[in-house]
Amino acid sequence: MSEPPWCHAQAHCLAECYAGAAFVRIGAVVKYLAFAAAGAALLTSPALAEEVESSTNWLQIEGLYKADAMANVRGGVDRGIRLLGNGEIMAEADLARFGWRGARAKIHFLSVHGEVPNDLAGTMQGVDNIEVENNRSKLYQAWIEQSFAGERAALLIGMVDLNSEFYQNDAAGLLIAPAFGIGSELAATGPNGPSIFPSTALAARLRITDGKGAYANVALFNAKAGVLGDDGGVDFKMRDGALAIAEAGIAGNGKLAAGYWRYTKHQGDIRSVDADGAAEGRITQGAYLLAETPSLGGGADGRDIRGFARIGLSDGDTTPYRGGWQAGLLVENAGGTGSQLSLGVNQARLSSKFRRNAAETGQPLGRTETGVELTYSQPITPFLSVQPDVQYIFNPSANPRIKDAVLVGLRFTVTIPGN
Numbered sequence: 001m002s003e004p005p006w007c008h009a010q011a012h013c014l015a016e017c018y019a020g021a022a023f024v025r026i027g028a029v030v031k032y033l034a035f036a037a038a039g040a041a042l043l044t045s046p047a048l049a050e051e052v053e054s055s056t057n058w059l060q061i062e063g064l065y066k067a068d069a070m071a072n073v074r075g076g077v078d079r080g081i082r083l084l085g086n087g088e089i090m091a092e093a094d095l096a097r098f099g100w101r102g103a104r105a106k107i108h109f110l111s112v113h114g115e116v117p118n119d120l121a122g123t124m125q126g127v128d129n130i131e132v133e134n135n136r137s138k139l140y141q142a143w144i145e146q147s148f149a150g151e152r153a154a155l156l157i158g159m160v161d162l163n164s165e166f167y168q169n170d171a172a173g174l175l176i177a178p179a180f181g182i183g184s185e186l187a188a189t190g191p192n193g194p195s196i197f198p199s200t201a202l203a204a205r206l207r208i209t210d211g212k213g214a215y216a217n218v219a220l221f222n223a224k225a226g227v228l229g230d231d232g233g234v235d236f237k238m239r240d241g242a243l244a245i246a247e248a249g250i251a252g253n254g255k256l257a258a259g260y261w262r263y264t265k266h267q268g269d270i271r272s273v274d275a276d277g278a279a280e281g282r283i284t285q286g287a288y289l290l291a292e293t294p295s296l297g298g299g300a301d302g303r304d305i306r307g308f309a310r311i312g313l314s315d316g317d318t319t320p321y322r323g324g325w326q327a328g329l330l331v332e333n334a335g336g337t338g339s340q341l342s343l344g345v346n347q348a349r350l351s352s353k354f355r356r357n358a359a360e361t362g363q364p365l366g367r368t369e370t371g372v373e374l375t376y377s378q379p380i381t382p383f384l385s386v387q388p389d390v391q392y393i394f395n396p397s398a399n400p401r402i403k404d405a406v407l408v409g410l411r412f413t414v415t416i417p418g419n
Contacts, residue, residue: 058097063089063416068176068409070117070128070389076396076405077122084114086130088140092418095144102148108141112198121405123396124320124369125348126178128409132198138229141200153208159227159234160203162195165217166247166259171292171308171330172344176389176411177373179346180328183312185321186261189284191224191240199225202234213252219245223263241265254294260287267318271353286314286323297332304332316351324348328373338379346371350398366398377413387411 064087071081088110095103113135118126143158156165163182172180178187182196195201205219223240226232241264249257266281274280290310297304309327316322328344335341347370358365371394377387389409396402 058094060092060418061090062418063087065414066130067412068114068117068128068130070407070409072117072120072405072407074406075403076120076393076407077402078120080120082115082117082120082131084117084128084131085112087111090141102151103144103146105144106141107139109138110140110198111137117407117409121393121396121407122399122402123371123393123405124350124398125184125346125371127176127371127391127393127405127407129176129178129181129197131178136198136229138199139227140198143203152211153206156203156205156207158203159200160195160205160219160221161197161200162203162219162221162243162245163197165205165207165219166245166261167288167290167310167312169255169290169292169308169310171306172326172328172342174330174340174342174375174377174387175328175344175373176375176387176409177344177346177371177391179324179348179371180326180344180373183288183310183324183326184348185286185312185314185316185319185323186288188319188321189263189267189286189314190243191267193225194223194243195221195225199227199230201225201227202236202238213250214248215251216248217246221245223265249290255290255292257291258287258289261285269317269353270319270351271357272317282315282317284315284318286312288312302333302337306330306332316353320350320354322349322351334376335378338385340377342373342375344373346373355398363399363401366395366400369396369398370394377411383415383417385413385415387413 065085067085069081069083072079090106090108092104092106095105112130112132116131116133117128118131121127141159141161143156143160145154145156147154167182167186186194187196195203201222201224203219203221205217207215207217209215221243222235222238223243224235226235228234243261243263245259245261247257247259249255262285263283267284268279269282272280288310291308293307295304295306307329311325313323314321324347326344326346328342331341333339347368349368350365355365371391373391375387375389377385379385389411391407393405396405
C-alpha cells in the first residue's frame, strides 16, 4: 500500500527542519571559531609578538579554544549530535622579576559551555573530555611554586589540577575520551570528584628529582573540589578531609611510574549499611601503574611513534569502579609536519557491589565497559587545527539493554601561543 502524499510532504518538512537546525548549530560553532581565530591572528602577528616579548619575557600568556561536534550515529541511548566548547586563558610569571628567586606563579581561567554528548551514548565514563553538566566560567588554577635544593625540589601551593601532576601520560593527550585523561576509578571518587577538570581544589605538592629523570611527587588535596565560579566557591574548611597521593618514577625519553592515593576521611559504602540503615564508612584508596615507550622516531620525515599503557585499581567500596586500564599509540607528523594520529583502547571494570545493587533493581550489568578511539589532528594554520574522531563503545554502562555505540566527532582547536 503506497503512502499518502501528505506523508511524503511531512517527511520532506521534517528533513528540512533537521537540516536547518543542524546548520544553525554548526553556525554557532563557526561564530565561536571566528572570534577565537581573529584573536589568535591578532595576538600572533609578528609585530605585536615582538613588542610583547620585548617587554614581558618574564610573563607567558597563552589561550586556546576547543569547539566539538560529537554525533552518536549508531546504538547507545539515542541518535543525534551535540555541540560543546571550552575556552581557556593561562598566565604564568617568573617571580624573579620581582626579586623572588626560584619562584613562579600561574593563574588559569576556563569557560565551558554546550551540550553533553554522553546523553546520547549512555556510557559510564563519558565520550568527550570537555563535556560538563553545568556551563560555567571560572577560575581553574591559581598557584605559586618555589624551587630549592638547586632546583631539585619544588613546593607548589594553591588551586591545582591533580591530573597535571599525577596519573598522566603525554602520549595519551590527543585522545578525546575522558578515560585517557585519568582513570575512572580515581575520577569518580570524593564528595564531588577529585581536583580535576572542571573544578580543582586547594592543594600542596612537593616534587623531588635527582636531575637525571627519577622523580617523586607527593601531595595533599582538599577532598572537596570547588573554585571561584562554582556554587559555594572555594572550600577553605576541609570538612570532608583530604586526598593524599604519591607517585614515583623515571621520566625522560619514555616513562615508568607507580602511584598510590588515599582519602583521609570515611566515605559512604555503596552497599553495606550499619544497624541504623546508614551507609558504612570506608576509606577510599587505590593504586596505579603507568608506562610510556621511548621515542621510536628519528626518520627523515620527522615521524615519531610513542606508546602508552596504564592500569589502576581501587577498593570498589564507594564508587561503581573496581579498576580499569588504557593503552594506545601516538604518531607525530603522521600526515605531514604538525599532524598527529592516535589510537587508544580503554576499559572500566565495575565493582561487584555496584553490580549487585543494580541486579536487585532488576537491571543486571556486565563486568566491563570498553571503548576504542581513533583520532587524527591536522593543522590548518599556525593557530588552527581540525581533528576528526571516531569512537566505538562496547557494552555502554555495562548494560546489555544498550547497544554498542558508534560516535563520530570533529574538534576545532584555536591556540594563542605565549610570547
